[in-house]
Amino acid sequence: MKGLYILLTVIFLTSCQQQSKEDINKAKQASIDSMKVEINKQRVIDSMKTEMAKMNEEKIEAQKEKVVVVHQQDATAAAPAKKKGWSATAKGAVIGAGVGAATGAIVSKKKGEGAIIGGLAGAAVGTGTGAVIDSKNKKKE
Numbered sequence: 611m612k613g614l615y616i617l618l619t620v621i622f623l624t625s626c627q628q629q630s631k632e633d634i635n636k637a638k639q640a641s642i643d644s645m646k647v648e649i650n651k652q653r654v655i656d657s658m659k660t661e662m663a664k665m666n667e668e669k670i671e672a673q674k675e676k677v678v679v680v681h682q683q684d685a686t687a688a689a690p691a692k693k694k695g696w697s698a699t700a701k702g703a704v705i706g707a708g709v710g711a712a713t714g715a716i717v718s719k720k721k722g723e724g725a726i727i728g729g730l731a732g733a734a735v736g737t738g739t740g741a742v743i744d745s746k747n748k749k750k751e
Contacts, residue, residue, distance in 0.1 A: 699740035699749065706736020 710732015711725040718724020 697740065698743035699737055702736035702738075702740025702743070703733045704736070706732035706734070706739070709734070710735070 651731035707729045711731070714726070714728020715721045715726035716724075718727070
């Protein structure tokens, strides 16, 4: 009877060891599979980075060609006039009108009338201030 217990214990232990070996093999295989998936993902990422670098190089080359064409046109034709922004007079008029209208609407009991009067007065003062600034800038040049 004692021998039977020992035999059953040995069979049980060996079957448990066999089961754990199978689990270990499954875990190894799962790890290998996940590594293969990650390697494939990295290959895709690398190939996309390579393609993006090629596209950027092509864009740079195209821009260089445009620059060359522009320079060739400049040599044959007169240089285009530089766009000017707003003059200080125009900026002063717009800013003065806005501030004057807001102030007139706030101060006056008749909001619409105060805004109109304030806007006109502010535009006049802003135009004068801007004209002074423009004349100083012209003297500097």
